Amino acid sequence: MARVKVLSEYCKSCRLCVEICPKGVLQIGDKTNAKGYYTAIVVDEEKCNGCTLCGIVCPDVAIEVYK
Amino acid sequence: MQKVFGRPKGLTEVAFSFCPGCTHGIIMRLVGEVLEELEIIEDTIGVSPVGCAGFCQDFFSCDFVGAAHGRAQAVGTGIKRALPDRIVFTYQGDGDIAAIGTQHAIHTAARGEKITSIMVNNAIYGMTGGQMAPTTLEGMKTSTSPYGRDLVINGYPLDLPKTIATLDGVKYVASVSVDSPKNILQAKKAIKKAFQVQQAGLGFALVSVLSTCPTNWGLSPVDSLKWLRENMMPVYEMGELKVAEEVKNL
Ligand SMILES: Cc1ncc(C[n+]2csc(CCOP(=O)(O)OP(=O)(O)O)c2C)c(N)n1
Ligand code: SF4
Numbered sequence: 001m002a003r004v005k006v007l008s009e010y011c012k013s014c015r016l017c018v019e020i021c022p023k024g025v026l027q028i029g030d031k032t033n034a035k036g037y038y039t040a041i042v043v044d045e046e047k048c049n050g051c052t053l054c055g056i057v058c059p060d061v062a063i064e065v066y067k
Numbered sequence: 068m069q070k071v072f073g074r075p076k077g078l079t080e081v082a083f084s085f086c087p088g089c090t091h092g093i094i095m096r097l098v099g100e101v102l103e104e105l106e107i108i109e110d111t112i113g114v115s116p117v118g119c120a121g122f123c124q125d126f127f128s129c130d131f132v133g134a135a136h137g138r139a140q141a142v143g144t145g146i147k148r149a150l151p152d153r154i155v156f157t158y159q160g161d162g163d164i165a166a167i168g169t170q171h172a173i174h175t176a177a178r179g180e181k182i183t184s185i186m187v188n189n190a191i192y193g194m195t196g197g198q199m200a201p202t203t204l205e206g207m208k209t210s211t212s213p214y215g216r217d218l219v220i221n222g223y224p225l226d227l228p229k230t231i232a233t234l235d236g237v238k239y240v241a242s243v244s245v246d247s248p249k250n251i252l253q254a255k256k257a258i259k260k261a262f263q264v265q266q267a268g269l270g271f272a273l274v275s276v277l278s279t280c281p282t283n284w285g286l287s288p289v290d291s292l293k294w295l296r297e298n299m300m301p302v303y304e305m306g307e308l309k310v311a312e313e314v315k316n317l
Contacts, residue, residue, distance in 0.1 A: 003068060014088030014281075014288040020248065037087070055072035056248045059092030059288075060083055065072035 002050025003066040004042055010062035011039035017054035017063060023047040026054060077102030081125045088288020090278045091119055093245045094187055095126055097255045098158065101262055102129060111154040112146050114139040116168075118160035119193045137168025140175040143182045154183070154265055161188040161202040165227040169201075172227060179236025179270040183261045186227065186273060189280040190299060197283025201225040204302055209283070224302060228275040232309035238270035240309040244277040244300055246292045257307070263317050270311070277303060 004025060006017075011033060017040055018026045025048045029041035040062070042048075050067035074080070077099030083092045102108045111129035115121055117136035124131030134142040139157035147155040157164075164172050164186045175182070191209050192198040198211040202224055206215040216224075232240040241257035244250045254276055261272035277299050279291035286294055 001068070010082050012087035016088060016288055016292075019289050050071060052072040053248050056251050057093070059085065059088060059090055059096075061074045061078065061092070061096050063072065064070060064074075066068040067071045 001067070002048045003045065004048045004050075004054060005064045005066070006040045006042065007062045007064065008033045008039040009035075010060045011037055012060055012062075013037040013039060014059060015040075016057045016059065020053045020057050022051070022053070023049065075099040075103045077108055077128055078126055079128050083126060084122050085119060086280075086282040088279065088281045088291065089119070090245045090292075091187060093251060094185065094254070094276050094278060095120075095123065095158075097245075097251070097258050098156075098185060099127060100255060101259045102127070104259065105262055105266065107154045107262070107266070110152070111156065112150070114143045114146070114155070114157045116157070116159040116163040117194075118163050120158050120160060120187065121194070123158050137163050137166070137171060139163065140168065140171040140180070140182065140184060143184075144175060144178075144180045147180060147182050151181070154262065156183040156185065156262070156265075158185045159187070160193065161186060161190065161227070162192040162200045165225055166201050169227075172231065173234070176231045176234045176237045176271050176273065179238075181265055181268055181270060183265050184271075184273045185258065185261075186275040187278045188275055188299075188303070189278045191280055191283050193280045193283055197280065202227075204298060207298075226303055228273055228308055229304045231273050236271055237273070237309055238311040239264045239272040239307075239314050240274075241307045242275045242277070242303055242305050244295065244305065246277070246296045246300070260314070260317065264314055267313075267317060269313055275303075
């Protein structure tokens with residue numbers, strides 16, 4: 001059991017987390033944050049195994065992982 | 068459930084000012100993690116550069132002093148000599164440390180100042196619009212080398228860490244990259260060691276980190292990582308370039 005959380009106000013839509021997640025848990029959503037970026041969203045939470053790869057590559061520390 | 072990944076205590080809550088996908092943010096997070104893990108946030112004084120990292124005093128939770136362009140290591144030297152019990156580090160772009168600040172980079176190292184320097188090499192001047200830097204690769208197009216860097220006219224790329232590693236006052240030099248999770252973890256190890264060298268009072272330590280500038284390279288953040296891996300990593304000597312005997316025992 002693991003959970004990934006995107007802190008949308010920090011997200012800048014760079015897609016690095018989307019590309020790195022081996023399980024396809026993250027996608028870019030259709031809602032913008034206050035800065036106008038379409039932020040990453042969790043689309044398949046069940047599949048997250050808490051590997052933290054998304055957090056490691058995130059340049060804006062916009063991801064938290066719980067296990 | 069327990070938090071296994073999140074913002075380290077070495078960083079404040081302030082969002083980074085970097086462009087989307089710029090790996091300056093990864094490098095700053097690694098430094099923030101190291102400050103937390105070594106429990107030195109309260110004892111550390113950072114020196115900020117001029118360039119895209121020029122706002123880093125807002126992002127780190129330790130004390131900070133701002134320096135003029137290329138002068139971070141001179142300022143760091145003064146702080147460390149006046150307050151030798153503090154941990155002093157500089158965070159500088161390649162334009163800051165390897166162009167206008169080259170004299171300080173060389174002499175800080177030659178004097179063996181007991182400070183730690185983090186160099187972020189994105190092969191251009193990011194903040195001012197992507198001009199050619201000493202670190203720009205052969206043939207690389209920038210706003211001031213629109214036909215590509217010509218070695219005959221512009222000279223060869225400067226591999227600063229490799230140069231610094233030859234100096235006697237230097238105890239630790241590493242050249243790392245943040246293009247993949249594996250390399251990011253390795254970069255963190257090198258940054259941690261560079262701070263431990265200072266904690267042990269051994270001498271000067273430099274970590275150069277290859278970094279992307281998607282905005283001025285004109286590439287997406289994902290393609291920038293690939294470009295860095297394929298073009299920069301073969302040119303710059305990678306790995307631990309100098310590990311003094313006393314550092315091996317740390
Ligand atoms: C004395 C002086 N000369 C020139 C400048 C203009 N300037 C500002 S940032 C910069 C280069 C920054 O490049 P780099 O250190 O590689 O950092 P980056 O922005 O790429 O992270 C220059 C030349 C300045 N601010 N001060
Ligand atoms: S200009 Fe380049 S180095 Fe500066 S924040 Fe943007 S991507 Fe990063």
